[in-house]
Amino acid sequence: MPWEKSYSDADVLERAMRAFWTRGYEATSMSDLVAATGINRGSIYAAYTNKHRLFIEALRHYDRVHRAEFLTRIGEENSPREAILAAFESAARGTGSDGSPAGCLLVNTALELSPHDEEVRDFVDAALRQVEDFFFDNIEAAQRDGTVNKTIDARPAAQALLGLFLGLRVLTRSKPRRQAIDAITSQARTMLE
Amino acid sequence: MPWEKSYSDADVLERAMRAFWTRGYEATSMSDLVAATGINRGSIYAAYTNKHRLFIEALRHYDRVHRAEFLTRIGEENSPREAILAAFESAARGTGSDGSPAGCLLVNTALELSPHDEEVRDFVDAALRQVEDFFFDNIEAAQRDGTVNKTIDARPAAQALLGLFLGLRVLTRSKPRRQAIDAITSQARTMLE
DNA sequence: GCCAGTTTGGAACGATCGTTCAAAACAAGG
DNA sequence: CCTTGTTTTGAACGATCGTTCCAAACTGGC
Numbered sequence: 001m002p003w004e005k006s007y008s009d010a011d012v013l014e015r016a017m018r019a020f021w022t023r024g025y026e027a028t029s030m031s032d033l034v035a036a037t038g039i040n041r042g043s044i045y046a047a048y049t050n051k052h053r054l055f056i057e058a059l060r061h062y063d064r065v066h067r068a069e070f071l072t073r074i075g076e077e078n079s080p081r082e083a084i085l086a087a088f089e090s091a092a093r094g095t096g097s098d099g100s101p102a103g104c105l106l107v108n109t110a111l112e113l114s115p116h117d118e119e120v121r122d123f124v125d126a127a128l129r130q131v132e133d134f135f136f137d138n139i140e141a142a143q144r145d146g147t148v149n150k151t152i153d154a155r156p157a158a159q160a161l162l163g164l165f166l167g168l169r170v171l172t173r174s175k176p177r178r179q180a181i182d183a184i185t186s187q188a189r190t191m192l193e
Numbered sequence: 194m195p196w197e198k199s200y201s202d203a204d205v206l207e208r209a210m211r212a213f214w215t216r217g218y219e220a221t222s223m224s225d226l227v228a229a230t231g232i233n234r235g236s237i238y239a240a241y242t243n244k245h246r247l248f249i250e251a252l253r254h255y256d257r258v259h260r261a262e263f264l265t266r267i268g269e270e271n272s273p274r275e276a277i278l279a280a281f282e283s284a285a286r287g288t289g290s291d292g293s294p295a296g297c298l299l300v301n302t303a304l305e306l307s308p309h310d311e312e313v314r315d316f317v318d319a320a321l322r323q324v325e326d327f328f329f330d331n332i333e334a335a336q337r338d339g340t341v342n343k344t345i346d347a348r349p350a351a352q353a354l355l356g357l358f359l360g361l362r363v364l365t366r367s368k369p370r371r372q373a374i375d376a377i378t379s380q381a382r383t384m385l386e
Numbered sequence: 387g388c389c390a391g392t393t394t395g396g397a398a399c400g401a402t403c404g405t406t407c408a409a410a411a412c413a414a415g416g
Numbered sequence: 417c418c419t420t421g422t423t424t425t426g427a428a429c430g431a432t433c434g435t436t437c438c439a440a441a442c443t444g445g446c
Contacts, residue, residue, distance in 0.1 A: 024305055026217065030433075031432085042394070108304050121367060125368040160380035163376075164356050166360035168356055170362075171356065179352065186353070187356070243405075
């Protein structure tokens with residue numbers, strides 16, 4: 001019905017996000033985005049002003065759904081120690097159970113846009129800190145319930161896990177080798193003992 | 194003199210490489226490359242056929258100079274155990290002593306181009322394997338000279354170090370935090386004990 | 387059945403993209 | 417001093433870029 005939006009914001013952002021996730025910011029044209037979202041050029045500009053703002057909204061959508069909600073969910077479904085390992089195992093699979101693009105949009109963006117775009121950089125930084133905090137909180141909780149060694153200093157351990165996790169994201173997007181992927185997830189496990 | 198080249202291949206590739214390293218493949222235009230290299234449009238096309246080939250030559254140049262020669266050098270200047278740590282400390286500084294762009298062109302390329310460009314993907318994969326082998330060879334050598342625990346399985350250890358190393362490259366390009374960087378290099382050290 | 391308020395489709399903008407090309411500049415060899 | 421073979425230069429190509437705009441399509445409320 002023409003007097004109210006005929007599309008859902010979440011759907012459009014989800015589709016735009018996938019396009020950016022697959023190809024990157026620069027390689028995704030507005031024509032690609034029109035085709036990917038299924039809505040009209042004019043409607044995109046009316047709703048998101050320009051390509052850069054659409055990207056930022058798509059990135060926020062990714063952060064909400066594929067980062068924050070995802071971490072919350074595996075935090076609820078697992079014990080603290082297993083939540084950490086579940087995050088690694090999910091990243092090790094590279095692509096989600098749905099046909100998600102390889103890797104992680106936040107990591108791609110950290111390399112492609114962060115150095116030249118302060119707004120993006122600050123957002124990506126905050127998101128990565130929250131991943132670190134996810135590791136930190138679960139390490140502390142696991143130390144309380146006795147499944148992680150209490151002598152471990154939780155903050156640097158969380159930061160080292162973040163490093164390992166980001167490396168995993170790089171490997172799974174380029175040319176994943178089972179052996180290397182497994183070695184990294186095993187190392188994460190080892191670090192908790 | 195017009196009957197012989199007035200520019201050095203190595204210089205041109207070094208300059209083109211820096212442009213790609215700084216901005217990425219898609220965001221670097223041929224006009225940028227003309228300005229960066231200082232040689233003419235026609236000369237670039239005569240020597241490198243097109244933008245994609247120029248990029249591949251620039252990537253090979255990076256791999257030769259900033260990856261292979263660099264690893265060889267720190268391998269010669271350090272004991273095996275210290276060579277590994279020196280690699281991490283260099284990556285932790287983010288940018289070399291010269292004014293190199295942040296991060297690592299191979300890692301940037303792994304995320305931006307590998308998923309859609311088989312030639313690039315295979316090249317990046319081979320380069321990353323050689324980084325892994327650098328860790329592997331030095332772990333084994335350090336185990337022989339007694340500076341690394343002999344019970345460590347060198348191959349998975351090298352792969353885990355590669356993961357940590359790539360994560361470090363991601364963090365240093367976006368928004369490096371001293372604390373997180375240090376935690377990662379410390380973790381590399383811990384893994385060798 | 388007309389008006390209000392949006393969405394829609396597509397044409398069109400100037401700018402820039404990667405690429406091509408032809409003419410000018412040049413110095414050794416004859 | 418002209419020929420030869422390159423390099424250099426900058427104009428120019430069609431395509432596509434991000435963005436703007438307007439007329440057509442549409443259905444609720446009046």
